[in-house]
Structure formats: structure tokens, C-alpha cells
Amino acid sequence: MTETNSPTPFDGPVVTVVQHQDAVPLGRLADTLPGLRVQIVRPDAGDDLPAAADLEALIVLGGTMAATDSDTHPWLPAVRDLLADAVDQDVPTLAICLGAQLLALAGGGQVAVAAPSGPERGVVEVRMRPDAAQDPVLGPVMDALGRDVPAPSMHHDAVTVLPKSATWLASSLRYPFQAFRLRNALGVQFHPEADEDIMRQWARSEELDADELAAGYAQHGEALAMLAKELGASFAAQVRQRAA
Template sequence: MTLPLSGGPRPVVTVIQSSPDVHLDRFGEWLGDVELRIVAAFAGESVPAADEVGDGLVVLGGHMSAYDDSTAPWLPELRALLADASTRGVPTLGICLGAQLLAAARGGRVQVAAPPGRESGIVDVRWRPEAAGDAVVGAVAALADERYRTPQPSMHADAVVDLPRGAVWLASSAMYPYQAFRIGSAWGVQFHPEAGADTLRAWADGYDDVDTDAVLTAYAARELEVTAGGRVLAESFAAHVRAVASETVSA
């Protein structure tokens, strides 16, 4: 499905959605001046090839694991798409499950039901020196406090435990080390920069081990910071897509 946008030609960004309640949320607005093509893989829509996604690719989260091919039979094609897109220069962003799929696709490892348990609510994402000046996450890292942290929403129990060879480690949290990484032309973030309060409430209500009130209280206490970080990440990714698309046209 294409979301109609008015005006002249825009870079095209394909968005792969694996669960109906894990959607673009606030990224739909924050990505700005791009044409969004939503692929509802959970509803049977076909995962495109890398040369069919347009100028950029976003792979959203989901309630399945990165290896749950029997429950989500499109995952092998999605892993193949991430591997191909990230090696052929397509600007790509994987969020939560999308980041785990990216890691697995490029030779890393994801642990299902990782021992630290579910990371939920608002987490402090601590940026590593490698994030400074990064084309996509650098502007988010620049918002960090004196301890190099920015707050972001989180809701996951699976986690990347080994980065792919050649990946650049960009951020961690107190509970899980790999909160952000870059490999090839792709970025993976374990947190959910797109998620607002209503989305977090719906997710938290779905898990017996999550205190919804605590999640929403933490979100409300840091809403301005959380929103600023998510918006900047979306805007930086969209700007990177436009820059790469412009370079391709002028080449």
C-alpha cells in the first residue's frame, strides 16, 4: 500500500510491517518529505527484492522472534532482503525485530528470551564514541546528557548477542549491550524511536510481565526527551535517504 503524498517527486521508502500493532506510529509524520510504501507482510503482502524497495527501507518490529519462520513465513525473504539491501547501498533502518533480523541476516546472533529478561518502558540509550558524526544516529547522540545517554522506548525480550563481522557498535543500555549498530548501508536499533504513549500502552497491556502504569509514568516523566530523540532519528534517516538518492541521480 502506498500512502499518498502531495507535491513533486519524492524519494521512495519501503516499510515492512510484521505485526499489525507494530506500525510506523509517529515515524509516519517524522519521516517527512518521502513517499512511504507500506508492505503488510503479516497480511500476506509479498516482501520485495532489494532493487524494488526504492530509495530506502525500514523494517519494523514484531511479536515473533527473528528465527520464527514457521509462525512468520516471510522472515526468510525479509532476512535476505536486509542482507542484500545493506550490501548494495540502500539506506536501511531496522527497528527492534528489524534490528535483530538485520544482525542475523549478516551473520550475527540473536538470543530468544535472553536471560536478562524483558526490557520495557523507557531506557537510557548510552552512545559510544563511534556514534559521533554518524549519518543517522549522530544527531541523536548529540542530544545526550553528560553521561552520553538519551531516553528511548523499549519493549523486547529477545536480543542481539553477537554483532555481525564488520558491524560498528553504536550504543548500549544497562540491560542489553547492542542497542544500536551499523553494518554496510543499514542501521539497527533495538529500541523503539517511533513509539508514542498509546502504542506503548497497547504493547505493555499484552504482556503479563510488564507493568503498564510504570511504563506510562516513565514515558510521561521524560516525554519531551523521548520525542526529541525519536524525531531527530527519523529526520536524520530521511535526510540520509534523500542525500543518497540525490547522489544516485547525479552520478
Template sequence: MTVVQSSPDATLDRFADWLGEVDVRLVRADLGDAIPGPTEVGDGLVVLGGHMSAHDDAVAPWLPGLRALLAVVSATDVPALGICLGAQLLAVARGGRVELAAPPGREAGVVDVRWRPEAEQDALLSGLARAAGPRRSTAQASMHADAVVDLPRGAVWLASSSTYPFQAFRIGSAWGVQFHPEASRETLRAWADGHVDVDTEAVVAQADARADEVEAAGRALAESFAALVRTRAAVRVPV
């Protein structure tokens, strides 16, 4: 499985342990590693977050290649997961629209992600959606100001929050999640410290108060994605 990282502080974080025995090839695009071709990603693809926008090609010249990779991989049987920036890149790659500095403002801290009925039958998110119970929501870490405002044609809308509607979606074999299931308390604090419009202590207090919920949800998503990668590897016919 290939993981593409675009910023030094937007790492696999807790996913590094939660993905279990899946072999991970890390591509540090921010350090000059080449974006792989669609046939080079292996049995899965994860595109992590980053500080740039989904259209910031001048700042991050690897983004066109990464969008192209997501467009192709999402049309195959290879499971792919875009997290925050990764979700926005996936949306744009497949014809959706991302708004920069969206009017609702930055979504920071722990948010309640509300699952739509479609999520209960979803290959990746059904476990989380069904475990949410009558509340139909799950606590997730979040830190973003840009947002997907139009899903690509053919995408399945899977989750929302009170601030932003498109918290999770699926298109083809790829999923986009606007939240950060991988983020630890320490990572969330560091991100909050980097934004003058964020109350770091409030963010940390939310993370502490709901630590068990956030960890359980993130672990469940990582394990579910790892299972999809293993399944794909098991059925793949060698060339």
C-alpha cells in the same frame, strides 16, 4: 522508500509524520504482501518490529525472504533501518546472533541509550549522540525480550543500555536499533498490556515523565533517516 510491517500493532506510528515528504510504500507482510526484491525497495528500507522472534519462520513464513532482503540491501548504498525485530533480523542476516528470551529479562518502558564514541561520527546517529551532551545518553521507548548478543562481523557498535549492550549498530548501509524511536505513548501502553510480566502503569508513567525527551529523540532519528533517503535519491543515476 519501502517499509515492511510484520505485526498489526507494530506500525510506523509517529514516524509516519516525522519522515516528512518521503514517499512510503508499505508492505504488510503480515497480511500476505510479498517481500520485495532488493531492486524494488526504492531509495530506503525500514523493517519494523513484531511479536515473533527473528527465527520464527513457521509463524511468519516471510522472515527468510526478509532476512535475505536485509542481507543484500545492507551491502549496497541504500539506507536501511531495522527497528527491534528489524534490528534482530538484520543481525542474523549478516551473521550475528540473537538470543530468545534473553536472561536479563524484558526491557520495557523508557530506557537510557548510551552512545559510544563511534556514534558521534555516524551518518544516521551523530546528531543524537552529539546532542546527548556529557550524559552521552538519550531516552528511548523499549519493549523486547529477545536480544542481539553477537554483532555480525564488520558491524560498528554504536550504543548500549544498562540491560542490553547492543542497542544500536551499523553494518554496511544498514542500521539496527533495539529500541522503538517510532513508538507513541498509546502504542507503548498497548504493548505493555499484552505482556503479563510488564507493569503497564509503570511503563506509562515513564513515558509521561520523559515524553518530551522521547519525542525529540524519535523525531531526530526519523528526520536523519529521511535525509539519508533523500540524499540517496538525489545522487541515484537513473537506469
């Protein structure tokens, strides 16, 4: 377990980040969480997960494993249970890609492994739905970037059924459930944290054309940086408001 102090001159709330793999880090979001201290938990390396009652905020990152792949990644059910408890206790939560799929399962939704629409890779267009305008995290993203937002994506599995109590917030042409909210928890299928270097690394790890997958960064570089900045800042504001 490691802790990274924010550049602020005071000790703010702690956001616990569950990271499943070296290759899927907090990335751009590490510098876009004003007023928060970041604590990294690595269950893949043997770190114990905290109890939801001890959390001030939670981020669950992505990974190459399936959300149901508990045989080879035995910590995943515990992460799913942690997300369920965090929702019940209204802990401000951001769940990304695999994290969003685990959040959907925690709330009673469904996830398809190797979803039939095929993989979604590179920079894609995510369309915000009307309810996103009032969302505490995605609302500021819409204010900055509008309804159609370019976003990094890299996934084979997908949420196919949202939890009954979820609010559907965004979609893409290939997959409908790009963002949803369960109380104080936001799940996003896309990767706001992935900069071009991370995307190229993912492409190489899957023996894909890195230039092709990273092409959208040249076209949408400013918007992609703004996505991470606004999403991180608005999530941090939600955490600080709850702490106050």
C-alpha cells in the same frame, strides 16, 4: 500494500516499510520522514516483498515473534534475505527491534531468544558510544540529546553477537547491543516510533502494568519526541542524499 504520501509538495524517494503486525506500526516516525513517501508492505497479510534492487529506502519494524520463528511466521527468512541484499546494495535501511535482530542475523551475527538478562520494557537509558557521533543517523540524535538518550523499549530476545563488519553504536545497562551499523543499514533495539499509546497497548497485550511501563513518558516526553524527530529526519536526509 498501502502508500501514504508525505506532506511535501513533490514526489520524493519512497521508503518501503515492512510491518509485521497491526500492533507494531510506524508510529511516531510516520510524521518525521520529511521529503519521503511511505509505502507499507505487510508480509503477514500476504504482500510480496520487493527486491532490494527496486528499493530507494527500507524500514523493517518490530514484532512479537522471534527472529528465528519461521515455522509460524514463514515470511521472516525472506525479510532477513531482503535485509542482506539491501546491505549489499547500500540501500539506506532502518531496522527496529525485531528488524535489528533480523539485520544482525543477515550479517552473520547471533540472536538469543528469551535472552538471559530478561525482558527490557518501558523507557530505558541508551548510552551512545563514541562512533555514534559520526553516524549519519545517530549523530544528529546525539547533537540534540547528548550521550545518554531515553528510549522506549519492549523486547525479550536480543542480539548477542554483532556481525563482524558491524560498527557498535549504543548500549544499555541490560543489553549491550542497542544500536549498530552495517554499511548503509542502522539497526536499533529500542523503539523510537513508540508513543505512550503504543506502549500502553503493548503492556496490556502482555498483561503488564501499563501505568508502570508508560511512566517514563511523563518524565522524558520532550526527549522521546525529539528522539523520533531527529532520528527520522536524519534517516530521511540519508535517503534523499543517496537519491540525489
